[in-house]
Amino acid sequence: GENVEQHPSTLSVQEGDSAVIKCTYSDSASNYFPWYKQELGKRPQLIIDIRSNVGEKKDQRIAVTLNKTAKHFSLHITETQPEDSAVYFCAARAAGNKLTFGGGTRVLVKP
Amino acid sequence: DTGVSQDPRHKITKRGQNVTFRCDPISEHNRLYWYRQTLGQGPEFLTYFQNEAQLEKSRLLSDRFSAERPKGSFSTLEIQRTEQGDSAMYLCASSLWDSTTNEKLFFGSGTQLSVL
Numbered sequence: 708g709e710n711v712e713q714h715p716s717t718l719s720v721q722e723g724d725s726a727v728i729k730c731t732y733s734d735s736a737s738n739y740f741p742w743y744k745q746e747l748g749k750r751p752q753l754i755i756d757i758r759s760n761v762g763e764k765k766d767q768r769i770a771v772t773l774n775k776t777a778k779h780f781s782l783h784i785t786e787t788q789p790e791d792s793a794v795y796f797c798a799a800r801a802a803g804n805k806l807t808f809g810g811g812t813r814v815l816v817k818p
Numbered sequence: 819d820t821g822v823s824q825d826p827r828h829k830i831t832k833r834g835q836n837v838t839f840r841c842d843p844i845s846e847h848n849r850l851y852w853y854r855q856t857l858g859q860g861p862e863f864l865t866y867f868q869n870e871a872q873l874e875k876s877r878l879l880s881d882r883f884s885a886e887r888p889k890g891s892f893s894t895l896e897i898q899r900t901e902q903g904d905s906a907m908y909l910c911a912s913s914l915w916d917s918t919t920n921e922k923l924f925f926g927s928g929t930q931l932s933v934l
Binding site: 711713739741743749750751752753756758796798800805806807808809810811 | 822851853858859860861862863866874909920921922923924925926927928
């Protein structure tokens with residue numbers, strides 16, 4: 708089955724700096740890669756996703772890049788703000804299958 | 819509220835007792851997933867349904883766990899003879915799936931189970 712590894716497990720950045728989280732996956736058939744943000748005590752919320760026919764996708768201050776050959780994808784947050792502090796999860800899925808999640812990255816944005 | 823709802827939000831039980839959780843998905847969604855999340859970890863897949871059919875169950879899932887979605891709408895997850903290791907957040911998610919669209923999962927707020 709699919710295995711997703713996520714790094715780093717914690718990330719502390721100064722407000723205004725960029726944050727980058729990296730994930731690798733094992734199943735070459737995976738074709739959908741979402742990112743979820745989970746604030747303390749709240750539900751995971753989808754913030755951005757990418758399909759394997761696209762190399763990069765941006766939405767305001769967040770972007771995701773995908774390297775299918777290397778089987779890794781990354782989340783980039785620019786101009787970080789205190790409200791970006793949360794746990795971020797990457798996930799991967801082959802067509803019609805379940806989502807497999809990474810272990811999460813706790814991001815702390817210091818004012 | 820048109821999102822995924824779960825009940826109860828919190829459940830405290832004694833070891834050996836049975837517990838049941840309920841999930842109400844977004845109304846037009848045909849798929850419903852159960853995940854388990856422990857502190858500091860990512861959601862771990864338990865099982866999922868398409869309409870009323872249970873399509874996959876995690877091999878890691880003990881036979882003390884059972885889930886149903888009898889009419890293809892709400893779902894229940896039952897844990898029999900609870901153990902302290904069952905303490906976790908149980909998350910439900912739903913999605914609208916067909917073979918041509920990009921299936922996006924929407925999560926509920928979860929049921930936090932504490933087994934004493």
